[in-house]
Amino acid sequence: MTFKGLTTVTTFRKGLVLALGITMTALTATACGGGDGDVPAAAGPNEHVELTLATFTEFGYEALLPEYQKLHPNITVTHRKTGQGGPYAQDMMTKLAAGSGLADVQAVEEGHLSDVLAKSSKFRDLGEIGPADAAADRWLSWKYEAGKDKNGKLIGYGTDIGPLAMCYRKDQLAAAGLPTDPEAVKPLFATWDSYFTAGAQYAAKTGKAWFDSAAQNFNAMVNQLPVGYLDKDDKLTLETNQGIKDAWQKVTDAVAKGESAKLTAFSNEWNSGFRQSAFATKVCPAWMIGVIKEQAGPGNAGKWAVTPAFPGGGGNWGGSYLTVPTQSKHPREAAELAAWLTAPEQQIKAFAATGNFPSQTKALESPQLLNSTDAYFGNAKVGELFAEQAKKVGKPQYKGPNDGQIQDNVAAPALQAVEQGAAAADGWQQLVDGAKKLAR
Known part of the structure; x- marks a missing residue:
């Protein structure tokens, strides 16, 4: 089977957390664990039940829902599908604050999960009301654990993921005298130090950019740390978190050496950058394969490659969960x-x-997935490659309220300022000041 490309709009769900446009202070309910209390009894086998399912972009459920209704003739499912993740998230949080209007099953994108977990009292505990076969061992442990609030309440069943590898242009690396075979390039991508060292060599040799965007690399680096922007007490860590400080220093040093193409991810210029060979390497979650194929176009087929190496060992970027809000009249x-x-x-x-x-662990063992190849990437066994990368992801990093907004609305603009000529120290202060406003 061929690894299918994703539409451009799908990538906005996976990789770009857009501004919600609302203040999180509108939602002041305290997150809590504990039991779900009064849960309506399940309907009888002959009682008709109408359910709503809300998703955004492409989850692949169009053919599945008729199958489910055939298996459950007393249930009708109405699918509310929104085109883009940003407006969907804003609408979801508005309805959550209002106490009405949410679907019976509400999808939540990874980038907004921290804000939803902070309001976990407004969602059912799936560990209590879910069917017995939806046990923890169905999922990769890190995916399952990330769906819990800080008290252990499970509010989301994991859907997809974005395990990280590295994609690169073979012809561009060759022009700089660097190795091009997926196995031979692994030392270049072994650590962030080796990655940026190779980038400095590439930029000096060719006068061209090594990577697309400082923010894209910084995002991956921060997500690999034991503690991110916020600790488990929801306190901002920036001024004491040496890991984030080191990541900032490495990325901004690389910018100073000419390694960044200075492109804003998912902008028109970024899209064009793939076709114009504006950069040689790309942080590459599984869904990025489809983005590269679509944006780089047929003329660059065979020039891109993917390697099962990622600086720092691995990570995840993207994915979603299915939740059941307490607003549902049919939670079971x-x-x-x-x-x-x-x-x-x-x-x-x-x-x-x-x-x-x-x-899901069994899905990652499926021959259909493991045998998936992609001709655009030299017939690479991308299914097997990303399945192995998914198993390298460690314990999930705690994500406090507004974590996604700090990354996308504060860190990314601060790095863009550095790319446009601001001093690294000034960019860091911009990040700290902006994060403090969101973390209040």
């Missing part, structure tokens, strides 16, 4: 639908339809 039926959609059999079908990479 909603939990059953969410569990069925996230079962490995269904996730493999979604993968075949849209390329969304599954998070």
Whole structure:
């Protein structure tokens, strides 16, 4: 099977957390664990139940929902599908604050998960009301654990993931005298130090950029750390977190050496950069394969390669969860639908339809996935490659409220300022000051 490309709009769900446009102070309910209290009883086998499912962009559920309704003739599912993740998230948080209007099963993108977990009292505990076969061992442990609030309440069943590898242009590396074979390039991508060292050599040799965007690399580096922007007490760590300081120094040093193409991710200029060979390497979650194919175009087929190496060992960028808000009048039926959609059999079908990479352990052992290749990338066995990368991801980093907004609305602009000529120290202060406003 060929690894299917994703549409441009899908990438906005996976990789770009847009501004919500609302203040999180509008939602002041305290997150809590504990039992779900009064949960309506399940409907009888002859009682008709109408459920709603809300998703954004492409989850691959269009063919699955008729199948589910055939298996459950007393259930009708209405699918509310939104085109872009940003407006969807804003609408979700507005309805969450209002206390009405959410679907029975509500999808949540990874970048907004921290804000939802902070309001976990507004969601059902799937560990209590979900079917027995939706046990923890269905998922990769890090994916499962990331769906819990700080008290252990499970509010989300994991759907897809974005395990990280590195994509690169073979012809551009060759022009700089660097190795090009996926195995031979592994030392270049072994650590962030080796990656940026190779980038400095590439930039000096060719006068061209090594990577697309400082923010894209910084995002991956921060997500690999034991502690991110916020600790488990939801206190901002920037001024004491040496890992983030080191990541900032390395990225901004690389910018100073001419390694960045200075492109804003998912902008028109960034899209054109793939076709114009504006950079030689790209942080590459599984869904980025489809982005590269679409944006680089047929003329660059065979020039791109992907290697199962990533600086620092591995990581994840992207993916979503299915939740059941307390607003649902049929939470048990909603939990059953969410569990069925996230079962490995269904996730493999979604993968075949849209390329969304599954998070379920049995799905990652599926021959259909492991035998997936991509001719655009030299017939690389991308299914097997990303399955192995997914297993390298460690314990999930705690994500406090507004974590995604700090990354996308503060850190990214601060790095863009450095790329446009601001001093690294000034950019750092911009990051600290902006993060403090969001973390209040």
